[in-house]
Amino acid sequence: MSSINFKHDLFAQFARVAKALANANRLQLLEFLAQGERSVDALAKVSGLSVANTSQHLQQLRQSGLVASRRQGVTIFYRLCDDDVVALLGMLRRVAEQRLAEVDRLVTSYLTVKDSLEPIAARELLTRAREGLVTVLDVRPAEEYSAGHLPGAVNIPLDELERRFEDLDRGQEVVAYCRGPHCVLAFEAVAQLRERGLRARRLESGFPEWKQAGLPVEG
Amino acid sequence: MSSINFKHDLFAQFARVAKALANANRLQLLEFLAQGERSVDALAKVSGLSVANTSQHLQQLRQSGLVASRRQGVTIFYRLCDDDVVALLGMLRRVAEQRLAEVDRLVTSYLTVKDSLEPIAARELLTRAREGLVTVLDVRPAEEYSAGHLPGAVNIPLDELERRFEDLDRGQEVVAYCRGPHCVLAFEAVAQLRERGLRARRLESGFPEWKQAGLPVEG
DNA sequence: TTATTATTCAATAGATCTATTGAATAATAG
DNA sequence: CTATTATTCAATAGATCTATTGAATAATAA
Numbered sequence A, B: 001m002s003s004i005n006f007k008h009d010l011f012a013q014f015a016r017v018a019k020a021l022a023n024a025n026r027l028q029l030l031e032f033l034a035q036g037e038r039s040v041d042a043l044a045k046v047s048g049l050s051v052a053n054t055s056q057h058l059q060q061l062r063q064s065g066l067v068a069s070r071r072q073g074v075t076i077f078y079r080l081c082d083d084d085v086v087a088l089l090g091m092l093r094r095v096a097e098q099r100l101a102e103v104d105r106l107v108t109s110y111l112t113v114k115d116s117l118e119p120i121a122a123r124e125l126l127t128r129a130r131e132g133l134v135t136v137l138d139v140r141p142a143e144e145y146s147a148g149h150l151p152g153a154v155n156i157p158l159d160e161l162e163r164r165f166e167d168l169d170r171g172q173e174v175v176a177y178c179r180g181p182h183c184v185l186a187f188e189a190v191a192q193l194r195e196r197g198l199r200a201r202r203l204e205s206g207f208p209e210w211k212q213a214g215l216p217v218e219g
Numbered sequence C: 001t002t003a004t005t006a007t008t009c010a011a012t013a014g015a016t017c018t019a020t021t022g023a024a025t026a027a028t029a030g
Numbered sequence D: 001c002t003a004t005t006a007t008t009c010a011a012t013a014g015a016t017c018t019a020t021t022g023a024a025t026a027a028t029a030a
Helices: A003-021 A024-033 A040-047 A051-063 A083-099 A101-111 A122-130 A142-146 A158-167 A184-195 A207-212 B003-021 B024-033 B040-047 B051-063 B083-099 B101-112 B122-130 B142-146 B158-167 B185-195 B207-212
Strands: A067-072 A075-080 A134-138 A173-177 A200-202 B067-072 B075-080 B134-138 B173-177 B200-202
Touching: A003 A024, A003 A051, A003 A083, A003 B003, A003 B024, A003 B083, A024 A040, A024 A051, A024 A075, A024 A083, A024 B003, A040 A051, A040 A075, A051 A067, A051 A075, A075 A083, A083 A207, A083 B003, A083 B083, A122 A134, A122 A173, A158 A184, A173 A184, A184 A200, B003 B024, B003 B051, B003 B083, B024 B040, B024 B051, B024 B075, B024 B083, B040 B051, B040 B075, B051 B067, B051 B075, B075 B083, B122 B134, B158 B185, B173 B185, B185 B200
Parallel strands: A134 A173, A173 A200, B134 B173, B173 B200
Antiparallel strands: A067 A075, B067 B075
């Protein structure tokens, strides 16, 4: 066996992992899985793909060693293999953001007023939350919240925010977070709360990044 | 603003970067570029690809924002965009190594050369060496060799092997040994010899174990 | 047992990727 | 100017990837 072939074979294996990441739908599935384990059905619903297609993408991810699965009765739950996968996704995102002007264009055109919403950094939030200075608001769906959330976070899914915003302490600043830095839920929440006159900002990152950074998690 | 489309578009951009990584040849090019900037021609030579093919891969990498280029006279030099790219490659490698049994298999089979190059046991080597069926090769430094070695062993320290491998009988199988079962010298020697087309295996153990087992020693 | 539910499998058309070929371009030397 | 060298472009066949379809499987309930 020549070392040339060995190297090529080895790179081919690395490429297999990259190939698994090289599809927008699979990246989206991975983002959802970064929140916690999910059934095929739930992933299909949330990603808008057919169940069969979702299943096939998940199997591809499993073959590349990025996700694992377990059966519970008739349902099969998928999860990320470990935190390195979150870190890898983070690096990919970072390089893409830095290097692709297109990403910038997308973010600004959709999320608008990026700067005026001044995101708060994770550690700063942790400090201020411990001092009781802010209300931490989780705007993800209830299932995602119960799978794990920031310490002391209140859960009001975005679609309930309108009728439940009175649950929030008007005198305190609210920091909203959702799935990740490009998840629009938190942006929306902040916009709504500000319309109601509350002081609101969003967390710079999302729950997966928080967890991956080794910061405390609840639930 | 359809947030679904926004998300999908954004993930599609991330996927573009992953796609650039999703090919063994491009990963190899990136590895070379991690050492410093290189001309297209140099990259083609070292990767074994045609110049046109190399050029096309490099352009793909450039479009994904992973590499940049500059012209100097008639030559165009490519380089990695920044250190984040190196970090991304590192994460990719790490996840692949951790998660893909195949990588493990490749690495071990390259180093131990699994089937055809299973290590040979001490007593078997003794028998076959006495029958003159194998060349016993000691790849330790000369001082260690002269302090004691296997009967009839030839001493070619590993760092001299490349220029002295013609000293070996190409028609005969070579069995290399070094300091012990965890010493890499013999692994390397076997790999080098096999690249040159010789039949080569390594001794299961090393000289100390051989001696300790009470087998005959010379010098 | 049969029915139901969640998931996977298998086949397939259309899209995308890859390596190859030979021609085109761009900088420089003579 | 022409010739040379390094690189890129364009076209293409064959391989691989994607989403869809409908059937198969596996666990559970009736």
